Amino acid sequence: MSENGRHSPLILVVDDDSTQRALLRRALENDGFQVEEVADGAHVVHVVRRVMPDILLLDVVLPHVDGFTICAKIREDEWSKNIPVVMLTGLEDTASIQRAYQAGATDFITKPVNWQILNQRLQYIQRASENTWKLLRSEARLAHAQRISNLGSWEIDLGGTVTHMSDETREVFRLTEEEVTLETLSRSIHPEDLQLISDARSRALTAGDPYEIHYRLLWSDDSVSFIHEQAEVKLNRDGKPAGIVGTIQDVSERRRLEQKLEHLAYNDLLTGLPNRRSFKAALEHALKPAHSPGGGAVLYLDLDRFKRVNDSFGHSSGDELLRLVASRLTKCVRHNPTDDRGTSRSEDMVARIGGDEFIILLSNIQNTEEASGVAERVLKNVSFPFNINGAELFVSCSMGLILFSDESDAESLLVKADNALYHAKDMGRNNYQFYTEDLNERDQDRYEIENDLRHAMPRGELELFYQPLVSLVNEQITGVEALIRWNHPQRGLVLPGRFIPVAEENGLILPMGEWTLQEACAQAASWIEAQIGPLRLSVNLSARQFLDSNLVIKVANAVMGAGLDPSYLELELTESVLMEDTGASQTQLANLKDLGVRIAIDDFGTGYSSLSYLQRFPLDRIKIDRSFVRDLIQNSTEASIVTAIIAMAHELRLEVVAEGVETEEQYEYLRAEGCDVVQGYRIAQPMPPDRLEAMWRGRNENVPAEPGPADQFERSA
Ligand code: C2E
Ligand code: CA
Ligand code: CA
Numbered sequence: 001m002s003e004n005g006r007h008s009p010l011i012l013v014v015d016d017d018s019t020q021r022a023l024l025r026r027a028l029e030n031d032g033f034q035v036e037e038v039a040d041g042a043h044v045v046h047v048v049r050r051v052m053p054d055i056l057l058l059d060v061v062l063p064h065v066d067g068f069t070i071c072a073k074i075r076e077d078e079w080s081k082n083i084p085v086v087m088l089t090g091l092e093d094t095a096s097i098q099r100a101y102q103a104g105a106t107d108f109i110t111k112p113v114n115w116q117i118l119n120q121r122l123q124y125i126q127r128a129s130e131n132t133w134k135l136l137r138s139e140a141r142l143a144h145a146q147r148i149s150n151l152g153s154w155e156i157d158l159g160g161t162v163t164h165m166s167d168e169t170r171e172v173f174r175l176t177e178e179e180v181t182l183e184t185l186s187r188s189i190h191p192e193d194l195q196l197i198s199d200a201r202s203r204a205l206t207a208g209d210p211y212e213i214h215y216r217l218l219w220s221d222d223s224v225s226f227i228h229e230q231a232e233v234k235l236n237r238d239g240k241p242a243g244i245v246g247t248i249q250d251v252s253e254r255r256r257l258e259q260k261l262e263h264l265a266y267n268d269l270l271t272g273l274p275n276r277r278s279f280k281a282a283l284e285h286a287l288k289p290a291h292s293p294g295g296g297a298v299l300y301l302d303l304d305r306f307k308r309v310n311d312s313f314g315h316s317s318g319d320e321l322l323r324l325v326a327s328r329l330t331k332c333v334r335h336n337p338t339d340d341r342g343t344s345r346s347e348d349m350v351a352r353i354g355g356d357e358f359i360i361l362l363s364n365i366q367n368t369e370e371a372s373g374v375a376e377r378v379l380k381n382v383s384f385p386f387n388i389n390g391a392e393l394f395v396s397c398s399m400g401l402i403l404f405s406d407e408s409d410a411e412s413l414l415v416k417a418d419n420a421l422y423h424a425k426d427m428g429r430n431n432y433q434f435y436t437e438d439l440n441e442r443d444q445d446r447y448e449i450e451n452d453l454r455h456a457m458p459r460g461e462l463e464l465f466y467q468p469l470v471s472l473v474n475e476q477i478t479g480v481e482a483l484i485r486w487n488h489p490q491r492g493l494v495l496p497g498r499f500i501p502v503a504e505e506n507g508l509i510l511p512m513g514e515w516t517l518q519e520a521c522a523q524a525a526s527w528i529e530a531q532i533g534p535l536r537l538s539v540n541l542s543a544r545q546f547l548d549s550n551l552v553i554k555v556a557n558a559v560m561g562a563g564l565d566p567s568y569l570e571l572e573l574t575e576s577v578l579m580e581d582t583g584a585s586q587t588q589l590a591n592l593k594d595l596g597v598r599i600a601i602d603d604f605g606t607g608y609s610s611l612s613y614l615q616r617f618p619l620d621r622i623k624i625d626r627s628f629v630r631d632l633i634q635n636s637t638e639a640s641i642v643t644a645i646i647a648m649a650h651e652l653r654l655e656v657v658a659e660g661v662e663t664e665e666q667y668e669y670l671r672a673e674g675c676d677v678v679q680g681y682r683i684a685q686p687m688p689p690d691r692l693e694a695m696w697r698g699r700n701e702n703v704p705a706e707p708g709p710a711d712q713f714e715r716s717a
Contacts, residue, residue, distance in 0.1 A: 479536030626660020
């Protein structure tokens with residue numbers, strides 16, 4: 001197999017002379033090569049990107065641009081720079097041969113072509129090129145591994161004398177060459193960890209066990225480094241232990257990032273309260289009868305007219321207000337006077353679930369009176385003025401409540417509490433309402449959506465928009481994300497946030513998702529055909545689709561039906577989808593990868609957030625959720641999280657996309673932090689395919705403004 005997965009190597013022949021092309025084709029096909037031809041030099045770089053030949057056979061003399069120029073261009077192109085280029089030259093003067101090499105040619109062959117030699121040369125180049133690819137890959141891996149790991153090596157003999165120590169190891173221990181002894185080394189080790197190390201080493205020497213341990217180094221300023229050490233016994237010629245050889249690695253940075261991301265997974269950074277994820281976990285726990293014998297309630301709270309505070313006093317005042325509200329709410333539940341049964345109320349939890357919305361889990365609440373008691377207390381406490389930067393600010397809040405007994409499923413409890421909150425807002429704000437069955441106007445709306453959605457596909461009301469993804473390396477559009485739209489006959493354009501959840505619930509997402517895959521792949525293939533791109537196509541998959549046992553077949557059908565190379569397709573999954581059931585998701589992912597498609601994690605940061613956890617999946621990139629990007633500039637916490645995510649992802653060799661990039665500042669920040677790709681209104685909104693085409697033409701360079709005449713590129717049979 002060749003580098004590009006083909007069974008016989010593909011040669012792209014560039015020659016303006018049609019007789020010469022025909023001759024070359026016949027000879028090469030005879031020798032078992034596949035052949036593609038281009039007559040005109042103007043589009044070669046583009047065609048090369050498209051077909052990714054194993055070798056390019058390039059005539060020096062061409063009508064519009066000469067072969068040297070083309071060769072040089074190929075060497076500059078990120079996608080094709082490693083493809084071997086063989087120049088065909090009729091001029092046997094050393095000057096043009098030299099020029100060919102200067103332009104980056106791999107080899108040259110003189111015209112008239114000696115067919116025997118041509119075959120041998122190409123075979124040879126093809127083999128050499130395969131080896132180069134392998135080498136490039138392993139070199140890149142090795143360099144990367146060394147760079148990221150800071151692996152240091154060392155050896156000690158039986159007497160404890162240090163017999164070898166690499167520079168990296170010395171740097172970790174902050175010693176100069178003269179200072180290195182076992183004693184100076186031990187000096188930096190955290191006293192509590194000394195025993196652990198000496199135990200591991202003596203076990204290694206007595207029982208021959210290799211070991212792997214983590215320990216700490218303690219510095220004079222009380223700072224700590226975290227060390228990962230692996231070692232084994234070194235044997236002498238007689239097979240007796242002669243000492244210990246090992247490696248060490250300073251993993252402090254990774255540790256720090258991990259802790260930060262873990263914290264981020266469960267907490268709201270602004271207020272320090274638990275986030276929605278923690279809250280749901282606590283609620284699900286509380287809903288198990290054994291855990292809350294006394295019953296409980298959910299209280300959903302929203303500050304009234306918070307936007308006005310933000311607009312008139314600025315974001316930082318808004319943030320400060322949220323922090324103060326958080327602390328008052330926490331106090332409200334801790335000293336709850338309704339707790340007269342003397343039971344511990346430790347299960348209470350106040351969480352911030354976004355913007356100005358908070359949610360409180362009340363345990364040991366048996367009836368509406370008890371719940372009202374808490375709500376009254378909250379209303380009163382929030383009504384006292386807040387002192388922000390010397391100014392007194394008055395706010396109020398609205399709340400929706402529901403008792404556990406009305407619903408036993410966490411998700412529906414939240415939806416119903418939210419419904420009740422909505423009602424409280426309708427009732428003029430600054431009050432609270434309990435959920436009642438007739439509060440289901442919103443359910444009514446949902447019902448209509450669901451009904452109409454059944455007809456949407458057959459009636460052709462669904463449509464795909466595409467949003468460009470731009471590389472921060474060269475600022476070119478390198479991909480698009482397909483985003484579904486619904487042209488509703490009465491409601492107009494309906495966004496997916498409105499109908500995807502409904503479709504997921506009733507299963508319509510399966511046929512809909514299949515349609516999306518087919519439609520998007522066909523679009524991507526037709527763009528490639530029209531020489532637009534190469535564009536990577538991202539398609540969203542919902543949880544239900546991912547769990548579908550026929551998913552792989554559906555994806556395969558979509559790419560093959562469209563004639564699209566699967567490597568152009570990237571499927572976007574959210575973290576929660578992967579978290580559901582690891583066994584099955586591992587297999588599903590492995591099968592998708594075997595098919596050749598790429599996998600991205602969508603909305604990264606909103607779910608579990610442990611990149612180390614995600615490491616077990618074969619991922620290609622992660623997309624940082626737009627909530628982090630949104631607050632990047634105003635909020636240094638968000639900024640440092642984004643920085644940490646980028647660093648961590650790169651360490652795991654994942655590409656990073658930032659979503660929702662709206663401003664120049666965000667764009668520049670992300671570029672400076674080494675983010676790879678951005679997507680967002682700063683570049684463009686999602687748009688119909690024809691507008692995307694126009695935008696691509698206007699933006700990406702070295703591409704003809706009009707598609708070239710059809711005969712410039714002929715596909716071989
Ligand atoms: P997503 O996958 O996170 O897609 C990105 C969403 O962010 C899109 O919303 C896009 O219009 C919006 N967006 C892009 N740039 C910006 C920006 O700079 N600022 C802001 N505020 N928003 C930006 P859209 O199209 O409404 O889609 C919403 C969600 O619906 C998507 O979120 C995705 O989860 C889901 N979705 C869309 N199409 C499909 C589909 O075909 N299948 C499935 N399963 N889900 C889809
Ligand atoms: Ca997405
Ligand atoms: Ca997303």
